[in-house]
Amino acid sequence: MMRILVLCTHNSARSQMAEAWLRHYASELDLDAKICSAGNEKTFVKPDAIRVMKEVDIDISEHTSKTIYELPDLWNFDVLMTVCDSANEACPVYPAKTTRLHVSFPDPSGQGLERWREVRDAMAITCLNLVTMLKAGELPFEAQLQPKGLS
Secondary structure, eight states: OEEEEEEESSSSSHHHHHHHHHHHHHHHTTOOEEEEEEESSOOOOOHHHHHHHHTTTOOOTTOOOOBGGGSTTTTOOSEEEEOSHHHHHHOOOOSSOOEEEEOOOOOOTTSOHHHHHHHHHHHHHHHHHHHHHHHTTOOOOHHHHSOSSOO
16 A cells, blocks of 8 residues: 655645645555655644545545644654645654655635636646656655646
């Protein structure tokens, strides 16, 4: 089983959406994977994240914000993907062999739903590409996952 961890600063939006997309595509492409998300700080899952994911029939309303230290078996993830720059900078050094990826997505907080949708859709493409590559036995490079035209 492949273990994937998505990290963001607060585990309130981007990492929650990426976790949901990764689960969706892992199920769709039959990748045996356990997917988690966490943050450097614990807050709450933002209502706009829940809303825009529900628009694509993915329900994250039961997700909860958690810190990295609340995860079981923390040091045994095969892939660790940070989705915001501050989480990438604050990410702990992993003593285990882990493929670490950083794909920067802008924070849609405080912006309109259209911006949330742009980030959601860019994450969908990135997560599909990641799951497809992992299913094929390939470890991706960050450049292969970086969303195009999103800033």
